[in-house]
Amino acid sequence: MAKAVLTPQAENFPAWYQDVVARAELAENGPARGTMVIRPWGYAIWELMQADMDRRIKATGAQNASFPLFIPMSFLEKEKQHVEGFSPELAVVTHGGGDQLAEPLVVRPTSETVINHYFAKWIQSHRDLPLMLNLWNNVVRWELRPRLFLRTTEFLWQEGHTAHATYEDAVEETERMLEVYRRFMEESLAISLVVGEKSPGERFAGAEHTFTCEALMRDGKALQMGTSHNLGHNFARAFDIQYLDAGGERRYAATTSWGTSTRMIGGMIMVHGDDHGLCLPPAIAPHQVVVMQLDEGSEVAEAATRVEAELRAAGVRAHLDARTHTSFGRRSVDWELKGVPVRIELGARELASGQATLVRRDTRSKSSVPLDGAARAAASLLDEIQQALFAGSRAFREEHTYPVTDFDEFTQRVGDGGLFLAAWSGTEESEQALGEATSATIRCIVDADPPAPTCLMTGMPAKHTVLIGRAY
């Protein structure tokens, strides 16, 4: 077996992350600061995530569309909080076709403004509602401390934008999409989440309510994996989205937006990866099973091809690795690095004994199975692995979630990582006190009785239970 090629997680987690991203050939830094090249293995994972999520989004009735990359600066300025929130992160086009532009164009950081401009045009009557659109595109937010997948100046994402007749309909939509995200992340990414509302300090610029999916990485830091915003009537007023209701009265529509991005790939890496590399949930693995042909010769080649064909016939994304000129050690290490859930090893010895070797990536355990049943055995392992990864993620999150009632104790422990459940007054002062004393933030408000009658940060009467942690 070749020796480890990654910095161990326990030694230096950020270095391990960089190593995995590079060695599994997921992505590289782009030439312009903060940009990213997503290599085929990383992009194939993204395509599977997209296809899965796209089905779920369309099942809610939303339709895909495309809006322009460039937004006139004046559009952003229509919603005051929105432009304040995004101004520091904007990339601005000042020249086009050789000339200076009369009005600078912003490279979209998100598309609320341009979409709501069209909503105002398209929505006239209550019959035009709800209007539910989703975009798969790229957005740009200038990043001072970029990190591949987690924070990049340009990233790929989906952004949903909807308009509804009533505020209550917008509430429902915000909750529905949060639930779509939760199910996708738990069922397909095998990542256990805490979902809840963001505190005012962490809200989307221009939203009335922001809901979030928070996950716990293996280094004890939290990651925001997706958000769903109830924009209330803020954007409808700014862009004048009015409709005639059934009684003939003009009313403002209520709007929402919701998004998830390539950041989810970063979360998936840091939740499931280990010192041997990536560990992909089968649902989003480009190769779910790799058949490794160990020796040359037509009989071995035929047997390996047959197993691959059986896997494909069973609906498994199978790949035949027939690189017999490359060492076994290097090939095994490669597939481990790339996180392929199951390997089937098949050489002359296996053929003679009628037994193939099955290797699980998550547990790294090997077993012998009859060659005839190898494809079936591998296929049935996939479900088991998907479940085991989710169970592992949930157990890790639960084991590293601590109720805290003493602020001094909390400030001492927060540096070790993990999630903390605390009582919160619901006030801005409490949120500020937290930020001043620690580098942790309120990740979200959770639906549970406060662990103490008074706020952890200020001692004021407790209103909510919040989840606190250091985050990416």
Add this chain to the structure above:
Amino acid sequence: MAKAVLTPQAENFPAWYQDVVARAELAENGPARGTMVIRPWGYAIWELMQADMDRRIKATGAQNASFPLFIPMSFLEKEKQHVEGFSPELAVVTHGGGDQLAEPLVVRPTSETVINHYFAKWIQSHRDLPLMLNLWNNVVRWELRPRLFLRTTEFLWQEGHTAHATYEDAVEETERMLEVYRRFMEESLAISLVVGEKSPGERFAGAEHTFTCEALMRDGKALQMGTSHNLGHNFARAFDIQYLDAGGERRYAATTSWGTSTRMIGGMIMVHGDDHGLCLPPAIAPHQVVVMQLDEGSEVAEAATRVEAELRAAGVRAHLDARTHTSFGRRSVDWELKGVPVRIELGARELASGQATLVRRDTRSKSSVPLDGAARAAASLLDEIQQALFAGSRAFREEHTYPVTDFDEFTQRVGDGGLFLAAWSGTEESEQALGEATSATIRCIVDADPPAPTCLMTGMPAKHTVLIGRAY
């Protein structure tokens, strides 16, 4: 029947085009000059094109990836012809995160430069070749006379980029992809093409050879639908893409690039559309069959739902239109405008007689079919329509392709539209003479004997046969 809502093609073709794009709800102008909003119906067509083409591209062995939107200006400057060709069309980001940038960033007009930069890094040995990548993304080329789908400042496309060990391999790849494009456009878009090499004046900036797919629109103008470029060693030298061959010698790789864009939607509109609207080839129709429920009542509703379910079970993209509160005329006109290939009309009268009405969009012919077999009849019509549209496109192109041998006659006729086959000397002067005398261009060199021994434009000895026409 409601009256026509479109400007007739014969009256004003560009106005007809604008009308169709608007009334079929395909797209609208974006707020920034030359940009485009693609609405759900237009985007659903694009998604079907993407899925179809993506399968074909992956079948050649290419893998998808993602490269940055922003390219440092210095990258473009490395290939002299490339930067000269693209400079007038660039959008430039000069400010990011509130500061002026040290080096301006170009919003990619195409990605050769950034990809070849990485090719130089990734390609070391002949074992790394061929390297075949494809990107689905957005690019920006400043347009002074934008037209929806046909010429927009930002457009969506796929761009393929490959590197090969030998020049011959690059030749093969260029031809292979041209053939992938041809088959997709003929089989799925039902558009008959002329394929051939571009003349030097029309070549991609930085390419040694550019091959093109040219189609003829209903107004007699040509449209370039896709191109495949053999870049030879130009980019490999500019970006230093060298590899060690099997004998241990350092050699330059040969590279190619190839692309098709949302422009194909414009072509599809102008090849198949008529005075009643869009006419979609079934292969890329978001709804292949619409079941129109004509009357209220549970029996009619059940029958319509059953037919829709039968269609779906047969693998047809079916849609149930149960808007019985909207007039029949308006609904029919809507589906005609949107180009849905087949409609099944089903109301109380049809239910009583056991016969449904089947309407073909291409011929606008109606027929009665037994209700029990309506789904089967509609499904089998789809193949017929797909073939009929292609046959129609081919016949139109052939009928409007004229051999010409007299320049004066040609200059008089070229304004009426159509494609002209002419003898060409192969010289720059001949290409210039054409441009000075007419607004037509050489669309491509075709593989046929010249219709005359001397060049149509200059009277010099003929070297090639070229296809000439006015183009979008």
